[in-house]
Amino acid sequence: xxxxxxxxxxxxxxxxxxxxSGGSTTGSMSTVDNLVxxxxxxxxxxxxxxxxxxxxxxxGLSLGGGxxxxxxxxxxxxxxxxxxxxxxRILTAKDLPCLVSKSSSSSSPSxxxxxxxxxxxxxxxxxxxxxxxxxxxxxxxxxxxxxMNSLNQAKLSITEDFSSIVDKSENAVVxxxxxxxxxxxxxxxxxxxxxxxxxxKVNMDGTAIGRKVDLSAHNCYETLAxxxxxxxxxxxxxxxxxxxxxxxxxxxxxxxxxxxxxxxxYVLTYEDKEGDWMLVGDVPWRxxxxxxxxxxxxxxSDANGLAPKIQERHGRQRARAI
Amino acid sequence: MDPVRKRTKDLSKSVDSAHLAPFPDxxxxxxxxxxxxxxxxxxxxxxxxxxxxxDRWSRSKIFIGNCYSVSPEIVARRFPNIRxxxxxxxxxFSDFNLVPQNWGADIHSxxxxxxxxxxxxEELRLKRxxxxxxxxxxxxxxxxxxxxxxxxxxxxxxxxxxxAIATHCKNLTELDIQENGIDDLGGGWLxxxxxxxxxxxxxxxxxxxxxxTFDALERLVSRCKALRVLKVNKHIxxxxxxxxxxxxxxxMEVGTGSFQQELVPRQFAELETAFGSCKNLHxxxxxxxxxxxxxxxxxxxxxxxxxxxxxYATLQSDELSKLLxxxxxxxxxxxxxxxxxxxxEAVGSxxxxxxxxxxxxxxxxxxxxxxxxxxxxxxxxxxxxxKLHYVLYFCRQMTNAAVATIVKNCPDFxxxxxxxxxxxxxxxxTNDPMxxxxxxxxxxxxxxxxxxxxGLLTDKTFEYIGKYAKNLETLSVAFAxxxxxxxxxxxxxxxxxxxxxxxxxxxxNEALLSGLDKYESMRSLWMSACNLTMNGCRQLAKNMPxxxxxxxxxxxxxxxxxxxxxxxxxxxxxxxxxxxxVLTL
Numbered sequence: 001x002x003x004x005x006x007x008x009x010x011x012x013x014x015x016x017x018x019x020x021s022g023g024s025t026t027g028s029m030s031t032v033d034n035l036v037x038x039x040x041x042x043x044x045x046x047x048x049x050x051x052x053x054x055x056x057x058x059x060g061l062s063l064g065g066g067x068x069x070x071x072x073x074x075x076x077x078x079x080x081x082x083x084x085x086x087x088x089r090i091l092t093a094k095d096l097p098c099l100v101s102k103s104s105s106s107s108s109p110s111x112x113x114x115x116x117x118x119x120x121x122x123x124x125x126x127x128x129x130x131x132x133x134x135x136x137x138x139x140x141x142x143x144x145x146x147x148m149n150s151l152n153q154a155k156l157s158i159t160e161d162f163s164s165i166v167d168k169s170e171n172a173v174v175x176x177x178x179x180x181x182x183x184x185x186x187x188x189x190x191x192x193x194x195x196x197x198x199x200x201k202v203n204m205d206g207t208a209i210g211r212k213v214d215l216s217a218h219n220c221y222e223t224l225a226x227x228x229x230x231x232x233x234x235x236x237x238x239x240x241x242x243x244x245x246x247x248x249x250x251x252x253x254x255x256x257x258x259x260x261x262x263x264x265x266y267v268l269t270y271e272d273k274e275g276d277w278m279l280v281g282d283v284p285w286r287x288x289x290x291x292x293x294x295x296x297x298x299x300x301s302d303a304n305g306l307a308p309k310i311q312e313r314h315g316r317q318r319a320r321a322i
Numbered sequence: 323m324d325p326v327r328k329r330t331k332d333l334s335k336s337v338d339s340a341h342l343a344p345f346p347d348x349x350x351x352x353x354x355x356x357x358x359x360x361x362x363x364x365x366x367x368x369x370x371x372x373x374x375x376x377d378r379w380s381r382s383k384i385f386i387g388n389c390y391s392v393s394p395e396i397v398a399r400r401f402p403n404i405r406x407x408x409x410x411x412x413x414x415f416s417d418f419n420l421v422p423q424n425w426g427a428d429i430h431s432x433x434x435x436x437x438x439x440x441x442x443x444e445e446l447r448l449k450r451x452x453x454x455x456x457x458x459x460x461x462x463x464x465x466x467x468x469x470x471x472x473x474x475x476x477x478x479x480x481x482x483x484x485x486a487i488a489t490h491c492k493n494l495t496e497l498d499i500q501e502n503g504i505d506d507l508g509g510g511w512l513x514x515x516x517x518x519x520x521x522x523x524x525x526x527x528x529x530x531x532x533x534x535t536f537d538a539l540e541r542l543v544s545r546c547k548a549l550r551v552l553k554v555n556k557h558i559x560x561x562x563x564x565x566x567x568x569x570x571x572x573x574m575e576v577g578t579g580s581f582q583q584e585l586v587p588r589q590f591a592e593l594e595t596a597f598g599s600c601k602n603l604h605x606x607x608x609x610x611x612x613x614x615x616x617x618x619x620x621x622x623x624x625x626x627x628x629x630x631x632x633x634y635a636t637l638q639s640d641e642l643s644k645l646l647x648x649x650x651x652x653x654x655x656x657x658x659x660x661x662x663x664x665x666x667e668a669v670g671s672x673x674x675x676x677x678x679x680x681x682x683x684x685x686x687x688x689x690x691x692x693x694x695x696x697x698x699x700x701x702x703x704x705x706x707x708x709k710l711h712y713v714l715y716f717c718r719q720m721t722n723a724a725v726a727t728i729v730k731n732c733p734d735f736x737x738x739x740x741x742x743x744x745x746x747x748x749x750x751x752t753n754d755p756m757x758x759x760x761x762x763x764x765x766x767x768x769x770x771x772x773x774x775x776x777g778l779l780t781d782k783t784f785e786y787i788g789k790y791a792k793n794l795e796t797l798s799v800a801f802a803x804x805x806x807x808x809x810x811x812x813x814x815x816x817x818x819x820x821x822x823x824x825x826x827x828x829x830x831n832e833a834l835l836s837g838l839d840k841y842e843s844m845r846s847l848w849m850s851a852c853n854l855t856m857n858g859c860r861q862l863a864k865n866m867p868x869x870x871x872x873x874x875x876x877x878x879x880x881x882x883x884x885x886x887x888x889x890x891x892x893x894x895x896x897x898x899x900x901x902x903x904v905l906t907l
Contacts, residue, residue: 137826139418140800141686141716141743144475146501146529150610150634151658151684209636209660209684 458483553577598622666699670706788815831858
């Protein structure tokens with residue numbers, strides 16, 4: 001609970017966030033974390049199977065000159081989740097029974113209980129010149145819930161179509177990888193269209209739009225890393241410069257992805273089922289696939305302190321779980 | 323079956339009347355029935371008693387903009403021959419979660435009356451109403467000639483209700499389910515259309531989430547030869563849409579499903595051919611997850627497109643730039659701001675006939691990113707698309723100078739909806755308020771009907787609006803103004819104002835009461851998170867008995883504060899179905 005309050009203070013605008021249950025949390029949040037969270041928040045969607053692990057943007061706020069200054073009210077009583085993909089919405093304990101029972105339904109404003117119109121004011125922020133941020137206010141910006149939900153789903157469902165096409169056209173490389181994968185002793189998995197796909201979200205620091213990658217289409221880290229590099233290299237937007245700089249040097253001439261080796265500006269990390277953030281590549285592939293929940297391409301500078309399950313092969317430090 | 327009721331002729335009147343009756347009533351009715359617009363019809367009915375009666379008997383379509391302004395009984399009494407009903411319910415801000423659940427606007431009581439009085443009802447179009455499965459079932463069983471069901475932004479029903487519609491409405495021509503908050507319990511409803519059912523012309527289930535049986539859909543499309551609008555949901559694959567297009571090349575409006583599927587070249591070519599074979603195609607939407615790889619399959623259809631909705635495709639600027647030169651006929655374009663200014667430049671240069679542009683935010687809550695579109699994209703569109711008259715634009719920065727340029731380029735704006743996403747944000751170059759921007763809009767665009775303002779705004783903006791916006795009918799305000807004077811300026815001006823929605827502004831009781839003379843000529847007023855108190859609202863209610871002044875109580879706020887206020891004219895007095903948190907004063 002105190003974490004939520006801690007987050008309230010830190011973000012300074014009253015955004016309350018649910019942290020994944022089971023994860024040990026710390027109070028401090030860097031801007032990078034905020035980026036991750038904001039993209040996480042925007043990716044809340046009903047068909048994510050683990051409702052309890054979703055982050056939820058749970059605050060709205062009375063802003064606006066002279067608007068009714070609602071009393072500072074820390075009524076985030078309980079974990080809130082967006083079982084139906086709502087955004088910028090206040091949830092309290094009252095919401096839970098309703099949401100849980102309908103968690104399998106689609107994005108449906110009709111399942112939102114009455115409490116959705118509440119607003120919670122954090123340290124009475126008054127917004128003189130655009131100081132207010134739009135994410136703190138209920139119903140602002142005025143985008144219909146349906147559109148938000150559809151958009152979030154769309155953003156996440158962009159799979160690695162490109163990379164699989166790329167893989168096909170770069171047969172030599174793929175074969176080489178495959179061989180090296182096989183040599184590592186992994187079982188060869190069916191290379192055809194996977195019948196049980198295993199999509200996980202991928203976010204890259206500095207890129208707003210997250211993607212999704214099908215882990216069952218890979219059987220080793222190399223191909224996964226290549227796929228991700230293609231995905232985020234290809235889909236670059238005119239963004240902050242830093243997100244671009246790493247791209248040229250992500251892949252070494254030798255073929256081994258720098259994301260794995262850890263010598264580029266970015267590292268590939270993942271969140272496991274316990275909510276801990278780990279560096280990708282430390283555990284056997286199968287173990288990784290069975291425990292990974294989502295991926296994040298993190299700036300190396302922010303990645304100090306990620307714990308591998310198996311002790312440091314590359315001298316990495318203890319995890320500071322997010 | 324055409325049970326048109328006629329009134330008995332008043333013979334004495336026709337023989338010997340002080341005033342001349344130039345036409346027999348039947349002729350007058352026939353002539354008036356050709357007047358389609360409901361506003362004109364209302365005017366017609368006010369001319370004289372004869373015309374009122376002629377309109378009464380000949381009116382077959384009715385539009386009710388606020389379901390609580392009138393009762394179904396009154397409608398039934400006045401208009402005996404209605405076949406088509408359009409009803410709107412909740413205040414528009416309910417789209418943005420500002421109206422609590424169970425607020426009202428339930429269709430059922432209307433259906434009960436209609437079933438008695440209009441058994442020949444054919445069309446029902448609802449917006450922001452609550453519709454239950456029971457209501458849908460009741461509807462399906464009560465009106466044998468029912469043809470058109472259109473539900474936009476409604477909630478309260480599930481796909482079970484759709485099953486009832488599909489099963490029982492043998493003459494259905496239109497099923498249009500858009501953007502509703504419903505429980506999607508599965509796609510089985512589509513299979514409920516019997517094999518003998520062939521009348522469908524419009525099918526839109528794009529916003530439903532679950533899978534329909536493709537087989538059933540394909541057969542349905544094949545046998546409904548008059549089908550002209552088909553909008554499927556995102557579970558329909560590219561391969562499947564290709565099959566559907568082949569079955570129905572006569573389609574005029576198509577909403578594709580997911581645009582993401584691995585295709586071999588042969589399939590790609592087949593899709594291209596399929597799109598090319600739809601010679602009547604003028605509207606294209608859906609395109610979920612469309613990417614540069616597969617977008618080209620639509621190129622053969624692009625030349626004829628007048629409306630392209632890309633707002634569910636996260637296209638980048640180069641992808642849009644490649645697409646648009648094929649679409650020189652576009653009149654309406656909806657995109658995401660992922661296309662950025664560069665993409666909008668392509669709009670300006672490729673689509674000279676463009677009349678409507680909507681740019682939606684892909685990441686509305688992520689203000690840390692330098693993203694989306696800016697003022698220069700808007701300017702670029704305005705300089706290339708001089709016929710632009712409708713714009714909805716979400717951005718993070720804007721300048722007064724840019725807006726002035728935009729309206730200089732396009733003085734014919736009828737709908738100008740600008741959303742600068744950070745509340746209270748100033749002109750980012752000069753740090754001035756955005757007053758002059760909207761001043762320019764209202765001064766230059768004399769035909770302006772709808773305006774949504776944003777950014778840092780003082781009372782000056784509203785002075786401009788009140789003074790210059792002579793044709794303004796709808797105004798949306800958020801996080802703006804400095805004092806009561808702002809709202810007062812609007813209430814004192816804007817002679818044609820019908821809908822005013824305000825949130826988070828420093829307008830208080832004095833502002834509210836300054837509009838006393840105006841509210842009866844308006845459809846509604848919404849004010850939330852302003853400075854209204856219960857006393858102010860009570861005063862309004864006391865002075866204007868024909869208005870319903872409803873306060874939605876917020877549990878956290880003070881008892882004396884009126885946090886959300888909804889004021890509307892009504893001929894039926896306070897509504898009887900108000901939930902406990904709505905107080906009618």
